[in-house]
Amino acid sequence: MTTYVYQFRPSQYTATLLQVIEQQCLGRRMTSVLDIGVGSGVLLAALAKLGAQQLWGVDISEAAVESSERLLAATQPNIPRRLLIGDMWSPLPVEQDFDVILANLPHFPALVSEKDRPPGWTGGDGRLLIDRFIGALPKRLGRSGIAYFTHHDLVGYPDTVRLLESLGLEYRSVLEWTVFESPERISAVPPEVLLRNGQGLRRYGDYVFANSRILEVCVKR
Ligand SMILES: C[S@@+](CC[C@H](N)C(=O)[O-])C[C@H]1O[C@@H](n2cnc3c(N)ncnc32)[C@H](O)[C@@H]1O
Numbered sequence: 001m002t003t004y005v006y007q008f009r010p011s012q013y014t015a016t017l018l019q020v021i022e023q024q025c026l027g028r029r030m031t032s033v034l035d036i037g038v039g040s041g042v043l044l045a046a047l048a049k050l051g052a053q054q055l056w057g058v059d060i061s062e063a064a065v066e067s068s069e070r071l072l073a074a075t076q077p078n079i080p081r082r083l084l085i086g087d088m089w090s091p092l093p094v095e096q097d098f099d100v101i102l103a104n105l106p107h108f109p110a111l112v113s114e115k116d117r118p119p120g121w122t123g124g125d126g127r128l129l130i131d132r133f134i135g136a137l138p139k140r141l142g143r144s145g146i147a148y149f150t151h152h153d154l155v156g157y158p159d160t161v162r163l164l165e166s167l168g169l170e171y172r173s174v175l176e177w178t179v180f181e182s183p184e185r186i187s188a189v190p191p192e193v194l195l196r197n198g199q200g201l202r203r204y205g206d207y208v209f210a211n212s213r214i215l216e217v218c219v220k221r
Pocket residue numbers: 008009010011013014035036037038039040041042043058059060061064086087088103104105106120121129
């Protein structure tokens with residue numbers, strides 16, 4: 001049985017988040033961990049390898065949840081898992097909190113999707129999922145819990161900082177890198193978004209580069 005599903009293949013964002021959790025979560029107490037937008041399940045598999053004792057994953061796509069189920073059944077059969085179909089936090093038990101929460105949600109601020117990716121991987125309006133993700137962190141992070149999520153700066157890093165601070169969350173940018181954005185993707189971004197959030201873009205003719213980062217978040221202690 002193959003666990004590789006082409007549609008759900010990891011992206012550069014997945015790989016970078018993987019690099020961060022391999023560095024930051026090694027030796028960490030991880031009773032329960034969560035990946036919102038679990039996709040292939042590969043990040044949960046990595047947390048399991050790093051010692052997580054209970055795996056939780058949520059995805060709006062049934063096919064993604066099936067794909068995660070296959071991967072975890074094959075690679076981490078003895079670690080309890082709850083893989084739930086649904087929208088963001090809604091399928092989770094109300095009182096459940098987590099030691100580690102991950103998210104690599106679609107958030108490029110334009111309606112573009114690669115033809116060989118599921119339609120749910122399009123960026124939409126950029127902030128919608130990220131804001132809903134951040135908004136629930138104070139309640140869902142355990143006292144010593146930590147969250148890591150991917151962030152494309154075209155959604156507006158200052159807006160993200162404002163939201164985190166308004167919720168009393170501590171944050172740091174753990175890793176930053178430059179990403180190439182094709183003319184198709186850049187031309188799909190609404191002009192007002194480019195005007196508001198495009199200061200970090202570098203243009204060389206039609207070649208455009210943007211900033212991305214992984215943010216680490218915890219509740220102020
Ligand atoms: C970019 S993929 C990331 C998958 C995986 N975590 C990874 O890093 O490779 C984003 C995932 O978020 C899921 N998703 C999109 N909207 C969602 C929502 N409203 N609630 C839960 N999951 C959602 C998509 O189906 C997709 O599997």
